[in-house]
Amino acid sequence: MSKVKTPIVILNFKTYLESSGEKALELAKTLESVSYESGITMAVAPQTADIFRINDETNIPILAQHIDPISPGGHTGSNLLECLVEAGINGTLINHSEIQMKLADIDKIIKGSKSRDIFSVVCTNNIESSRAAATLNPEFVAVEPPELIGSGVPVSQAEPEVVEGTVNEVKRINKNIDVLCGAGISTGDDMEAAIELGASGVLLASGIVLAKDPKEALLDLVSKV
Numbered sequence: 339m340s341k342v343k344t345p346i347v348i349l350n351f352k353t354y355l356e357s358s359g360e361k362a363l364e365l366a367k368t369l370e371s372v373s374y375e376s377g378i379t380m381a382v383a384p385q386t387a388d389i390f391r392i393n394d395e396t397n398i399p400i401l402a403q404h405i406d407p408i409s410p411g412g413h414t415g416s417n418l419l420e421c422l423v424e425a426g427i428n429g430t431l432i433n434h435s436e437i438q439m440k441l442a443d444i445d446k447i448i449k450g451s452k453s454r455d456i457f458s459v460v461c462t463n464n465i466e467s468s469r470a471a472a473t474l475n476p477e478f479v480a481v482e483p484p485e486l487i488g489s490g491v492p493v494s495q496a497e498p499e500v501v502e503g504t505v506n507e508v509k510r511i512n513k514n515i516d517v518l519c520g521a522g523i524s525t526g527d528d529m530e531a532a533i534e535l536g537a538s539g540v541l542l543a544s545g546i547v548l549a550k551d552p553k554e555a556l557l558d559l560v561s562k563v
């Protein structure tokens with residue numbers, strides 16, 4: 339699989355109305371243009387229903403927010419890896435703290451993703467779970483302390499030891515795995531602090547999705563990288 343260029347900004351659209359449907363497409367186009375202007379890799383993780391159209395109308399890398407550990411067949415209401423790949427994903431979030439998974443299922447999705455040439459971003463909540471995730475050999479581990487998610491308090495400034503400790507532990511297990519951090523990230527200072535702590539980028543949501551002017555917020559986010 340071709341390696342994604344870092345530093346990287348991954349915007350998780352979650353289920354905010356501000357990043358759903360028509361607005362999801364608009365936001366993806368905004369990220370694409372800021373990525374082009376700044377030279378920083380940007381990727382989006384929209385809702386499943388918006389993946390096909392964003393893939394059709396942009397060239398931005400797309401991640402699924404979640405994939406179910408199922409095989410094709412009778413699983414009503416599930417997200418099937420094969421179908422998401424056809425819809426246009428280049429990667430996937432796995433085990434986000436808002437939709438956590440069993441270790442065996444995380445392993446299954448990482449292996450399935452590798453075999454279909456898409457990259458995995460395993461989300462973790464602390465240094466210990468980051469260490470466990472690294473042993474499964476994903477392309478990225480993204481550490482996000484749950485209590486800071488959506489808080490506006492940036493993990494890279496409020497809990498630098500979690501970011502630095504995760505980088506050290508993950509790199510000790512496999513130096514090829516890139517570490518991202520997320521939770522409360524929104525400004526250029528937050529991203530600069532993350533990079534200084536050894537992270538290869540950020541995974542974020544509300545700071546950009548809910549910003550009055552997402553383009554301006556994105557430009558500020560990457561202004562110090």
Ligand SMILES: O=C(CO)COP(=O)(O)O
Pocket residue numbers: 350434482486487488489490520521522523541542543544545
């Ligand atoms: O959960 C997150 C990204 O996956 C972080 O969310 P916030 O950027 O809203 O804190």
